[in-house]
Amino acid sequence: MNILVINGSPKGEKSNTYQLTSAFLRGIKQKAGDVQIRERAVCRMDIKPCLGCFSCWNRTPGKCCIEDDMAQVIQDLLWADITVWSFPLYYFTVPGALKNLIDRQLPMNLPFMEEQEGQVGNGGHPSRYDMSGKRTVVISTCGFYTAEGNYDGVCSLFDHHCGPGNYTTIFCGQGELFRVPELSAVTGDYLSCVEQAGAEYIDGGISEKSRERLSELLLPRDTFEACADASWGIEREDAGTGENAAGAKKESNTLTFTRQMAALYRKGSWPGKDIVLEMCYTDVGECYQILLGEDGSHVYTDGSLTADTRIETPITVWRSIAAGEIRGEEAMMQGLYHVRGDFSLMLKWDDYFGSSRPQTKQTREIPGQKNTDMNIMLIPWIVFWVASSISKQSGCLLSVAACALVPLLYYRHKKTVYDVLGGALVTGFCIVMLAGAFEKLMLPFSYLAFGVMWLVSCVGGLTPLTAHYSMNSYGGEKALQNALFIKTNRILTMLWGMLYLITAGISWFLMRSPVSQLSGLINSVLPALMGIFTAWFQRWYPARVARGK
Ligand SMILES: Cc1cc2nc3c(=O)[nH]c(=O)nc-3n(C[C@H](O)[C@H](O)[C@H](O)COP(=O)(O)O)c2cc1C
Known part of the structure; x- marks a missing residue:
């Protein structure tokens, strides 16, 4: 042809x-x-x-x-x-x-x-x-x-x-x-x-x-037109005709860049209060502010607003990030830019400035796309720990039933290797206990196995366990490419793993002491405290890295 x-x-x-x-x-x-x-x-x-x-x-x-x-x-x-x-x-x-x-x-x-x-x-x-x-x-x-x-x-x-x-x-x-x-x-x-x-x-x-x-x-019409207008680097008033045009002031590249970025702002992601983003281009010594409001964005050149979030970086780094030559979070990890003030804007950057094509109903519905759910992994363990400490026989039978039923949830959710591994381990513990093993031995041992599972996921190039589940809130699988996301999750997964090793030790001693009833209480309080810490750490750690610490 x-x-x-x-x-x-x-x-x-x-x-x-x-x-x-x-x-x-x-x-x-x-x-x-x-x-x-x-x-x-x-x-x-x-x-x-x-x-x-x-x-x-x-x-x-x-x-x-x-x-x-x-x-x-x-x-x-x-x-x-x-x-x-x-x-x-x-x-x-x-x-x-x-x-x-x-x-x-x-x-x-x-x-x-x-x-x-x-x-x-x-x-x-x-x-x-x-x-x-x-x-x-x-x-x-x-x-x-x-x-x-x-x-x-x-x-x-x-x-x-x-x-x-x-x-x-x-x-x-x-x-x-x-x-x-x-x-x-x-x-x-x-x-x-x-x-x-x-x-x-x-x-x-x-x-x-x-x-x-x-x-x-x-791009949506208003975004495109604002971007296109900004790209000329000339103010409407300066464009003029004839002699005026010859004298038209060309604005700085960084200001044009800021205006284009402001144009990409998606006002639909306005969080209920205006945000002032300050962009400081350290190599040229220029700073501009973008007000992200309910009705759109506006660029201020006089620094008259109080910044909520301030990003300090050379324009060259911005351009490399924008051109996809380096990922934003990688640049942050390498200390190529710093963020001061409220970090939550950075966590939702794609929502505010995502430059992907606006999705229509048709492209948004991706058939078969499911999310993972940490509860699926936790259910067999929790049923096992609670039920088998009340009654060994019926607790173990109930746990095996939970392990058998949990796969039904895969109809709506994406399965992870830890969902499957957890179910298999719990079933194994139940069988061993039903065969006569002491719960005083098996319960601490199950905490140990649970903790080891978390720790092993932090080894080598494996994806840390928590990342498999928290990625749902950070754009899905693409979050796994984010070095900062992975590092944050690796730290958290290690801490959770260690917590369960400690829990195994505490259970071992408590179950052999006169206050064995305290074991259940302690084993519930510790994860609850860790949960609060996790929620705080997920925000604090990336912000700390962004400040260049
Ligand atoms: C002389 C001239 C006339 C143009 N006329 C139109 C037009 O009538 N309508 C339009 O939408 N774009 C118009 N454009 C914009 C071009 O069609 C647009 O920039 C196109 O993407 C350029 O494509 P190319 O890079 O393949 O040459 C015009 C551009 C020039 C330079």
Whole structure:
């Protein structure tokens, strides 16, 4: 299969649209075996405007009198089974240089007047060549927030050229976002949809589901427009015209960066009170404040507000984080930036400034996605410790029943290795006890086994036990990539593990003493105190690291 790409952007391979086109071709290549691709960048070719002399129709039929690269393009168009037209929207139509190329296709038509079946408009010229079976794809980005309503000129052109419905389109608004590395999470997601569309196209046609995803906005309209306005680094009042424009003050890069970040603020995550985030760029000595309010964000340049959270970092570090070159928490762990004041903003950063695509109902519902639940792991142990200390026989039977029933909860929850291991250990202890082992031996031993299970999960490259469960509140599995999250959980898991080793020792001695009833009380109070400590530590420790301690 032969594919011709006509890249009509003056930026050549640096074109935003070309990123979509490349993704589409990747999708095609995944599915189709033998694909030959020729790419022609209009900006690198010599294609002069049509002279309107009609010599290609009468004096030299099928051959243009202008000697330039258009003859090769015509050969390419005849060679291709699929032609992909890739271009930016310029003044609601194709860029001028591409229009020249389109005009210069005249030698491909015969001069005679002939209506085509199903054509739009009145009058037409038949093709000089057999173009049946050839397919056309039109891919374009535009600068406005949406493609909707902006492509009527382009569609009209291709309706006349190919016939309505005889070509496939991918039109995308917010095109300039494709060259912002900081937004690669948003654009990368879109590009993978385009890739999928490419695979589907070659397999019979782009599915409704992909079409719907491709029509979704990259960023919400107000976020995009605020970001786009900020990107020029010029205040509206300064833009001016004529002489004024020449004197327009270009604001500093850090201020532009701050404004863009403010634009990404999701007002839906407003926590019920305004937050002042102070951004201090230590390498250039500039500080700006972003007020995060109920109705949106506002940047203050005069430092007039009292900051709730202050982030101190060189702009270079910010840019690396934003571009995805280093993870934010890694940079924090390496001491590349410091946070003063209220740390809770940092813990919910993605909620406030997440640059992922706004999710529609359809993309939000991920079928089969379940959360883990620590209760599933704890239930068999708690039943065992409580019930078997009241009655050995029925307690053990009840515990085995709990172990057998807990897997039913996997219907709604995700299972972890510790859920399974816990159930197996408790069942083992019950069997041993039912076979005659003393509870005074087995209960302390079970605390020991429980503690060892926590401690072992902190060894080597294993994910600490608590992280398997607390990740649900920190964005799911992606939290496991967060070094600070893992470190916090490793410390907590070790402390819990040690607590249960101590509990094993206390139980051992208490159960052999006259105050053995105290064992249950102590074994409940200690975990409760540890629970309070855990809730505090989860907030305190990351904040401490952020302060550079
Ligand atoms: C001269 C010019 C005219 C433009 N006209 C429009 C337009 O009519 N509508 C629109 O939404 N964007 C318009 N844009 C924005 C481009 O379509 C947008 O930046 C596109 O993503 C650029 O794609 P490229 O990098 O593939 O060239 C225009 C840009 C330029 C330079």
